[in-house]
Amino acid sequence: xxxxxxxxxxxxxxxxxxxxxxxxxxxxxxxxxxxxxxxxxxxxxxxxxxxxxxxxxxxxxxxxxxxxxxxxxxxxxxxxxxxxxxxxxxxxxxxxxxxxxxxxxxxxxxxxxxxxxxxxxxxxxxxxxxxxxxxxxxxxxxxxxxxxxxxxxxxxxxxxxxxxxxxxxxxxxxxxxxxxxxxxxxxxxxxxxxxxxxxxxxxxxxxxxxxxxxxxxxxxxxxxxxxxxxxxxxxxxxxxxxxxxxxxxxxxxxxxxxxxxxxxxxxxxxxxxxxxxxxxxxxxxxxxxxxxxxxxxxxxxxxxxxxxxxxxxxxxxxxxxxxxxxxxxxxxxxxxxxxxxxxxxxxxxxxxxxxxxxxxxxxxxxxxxxxxxxxxxxxxxxxxxxxxxxxxxxxxxxxxxxxxxxxxxxxxxxxx
Numbered sequence: 031x032x033x034x035x036x037x038x039x040x041x042x043x044x045x046x047x048x049x050x051x052x053x054x055x056x057x058x059x060x061x062x063x064x065x066x067x068x069x070x071x072x073x074x075x076x077x078x079x080x081x082x083x084x085x086x087x088x089x090x091x092x093x094x095x096x097x098x099x100x101x102x103x104x105x106x107x108x109x110x111x112x113x114x115x116x117x118x119x120x121x122x123x124x125x126x127x128x129x130x131x132x133x134x135x136x137x138x139x140x141x142x143x144x145x146x147x148x149x150x151x152x153x154x155x156x157x158x159x160x161x162x163x164x165x166x167x168x169x170x171x172x173x174x175x176x177x178x179x180x181x182x183x184x185x186x187x188x189x190x191x192x193x194x195x196x197x198x199x200x201x202x203x204x205x206x207x208x209x210x211x212x213x214x215x216x217x218x219x220x221x222x223x224x225x226x227x228x229x230x231x232x233x234x235x236x237x238x239x240x241x242x243x244x245x246x247x248x249x250x251x252x253x254x255x256x257x258x259x260x261x262x263x264x265x266x267x268x269x270x271x272x273x274x275x276x277x278x279x280x281x282x283x284x285x286x287x288x289x290x291x292x293x294x295x296x297x298x299x300x301x302x303x304x305x306x307x308x309x310x311x312x313x314x315x316x317x318x319x320x321x322x323x324x325x326x327x328x329x330x331x332x333x334x335x336x337x338x339x340x341x342x343x344x345x346x347x348x349x350x351x352x353x354x355x356x357x358x359x360x361x362x363x364x365x366x367x368x369x370x371x372x373x374x375x376x377x378x379x380x381x382x383x384x385x386x387x388x389x390x391x392x393x394x395x396x397x398x399x400x401x402x403x404x405x406x407x408x409x410x411x412x413x414x415x416x417x418x419x420x421x422x423x424x425x426x427x428x429x430x431x432x433x434x435x436x437x438x439x440x441x442x443x444x445x446x
Contacts, residue, residue, distance in 0.1 A: 073098045080189035085126045094202040097138030121210035129162040143190040149326035167352040168382040170249035172320045173339040175378025243384030249443045251380035253340035255302035278414040280430040311337040344381040351384045358397045364404040388424045
């Protein structure tokens with residue numbers, strides 16, 4: 031074969047491959063477009079109205095939420111993202127320099143106040159920040175106890191849900207751009223995370239950490255249940271209480287298996303105020319609204335709508351963005367989590383902040399070996415529990431007891 035013939039053959043093969051690839055990618059993008067169009071055909075919309083008072087100022091939300099939507103809104107409008115729900119949260123400034131952030135539950139199924147599927151005591155939840163320019167720490171209000179707390183700075187006046195249209199959602203977009211929180215961060219892909227070089231060049235930069243972890247903002251607390259004096263339950267608790275009868279303790283080893291029925295089996299579980307703790311709200315269930323004492327609070331057909339609110343107290347942690355500092359670069363430095371009861375005055379409140387620990391390169395470069403680091407739990411500044419070697423990390427503290435009088439159940443809320 032001559033060189034010219036070989037060259038023609040090479041070009042022919044290349045052309046065939048190019049056409050094949052073009053067809054493949056054309057089909058790929060057609061499929062992707064079809065999927066997006068299919069998702070958009072199933073889009074739904076609702077309008078949430080909610081009213082609050084803080085520092086004497088009325089703060090009113092009138093927000094149109096889109097479900098299964100493609101959003102193009104921010105900066106120069108060149109960036110778009112697909113969202114299960116947009117916005118997920120909406121923060122607006124207050125005259126005092128703070129901000130109120132409204133949560134938007136996952137009620138994309140046509141539930142409204144008018145059709146009775148949203149109760150009159152609907153409680154969607156909100157977060158109050160002291161500084162509108164620094165959303166790394168806020169106080170979460172997810173129970174009636176929170177709004178009634180002596181330490182409360184927020185009053186809730188009520189919320190309703192109405193049906194909305196795509197046209198209304200589109201008309202809302204200029205207002206949506208005023209959100210202090212860019213909701214696209216809640217849909218950030220791994221490709222959007224910073225490189226090791228970027229992390230190294232911004233190590234312990236608070237503004238950088240706020241931006242990276244905005245989508246992982248979570249609210250954290252611990253529910254404290256006073257244990258009813260039921261003899262069979264007390265006997266089971268006494269059987270796993272360490273022999274030296276510490277004030278604060280948790281089951282270890284084989285004894286830990288005895289904990290499960292105390293928490294999850296209604297026939298054997300601990301009761302508090304005459305109610306099994308299986309009937310209390312102590313899991314991440316806020317995506318449909320938070321339960322109220324009257325048994326409402328959330329979307330009526332939701333799995334957990336019937337639960338009653340737990341007595342929650344807030345927890346702060348030194349691996350949280352507002353408190354973390356270069357001292358955590360020392361692998362021997364413990365992480366401290368502090369349950370702040372404040373004589374009962376913090377009842378109902380949670381603390382909302384991003385945590386650095388456990389988030390890939392960002393977490394490891396700031397807190398090396400953090401998942402195995404010693405963790406100490408303090409209660410109002412006094413040491414209560416310490417992790418054993420290698421059992422710390424993001425899940426400490428686990429469920430624990432105070433003598434045989436109280437059981438403490440950690441809980442957290444995220445907004446995706």
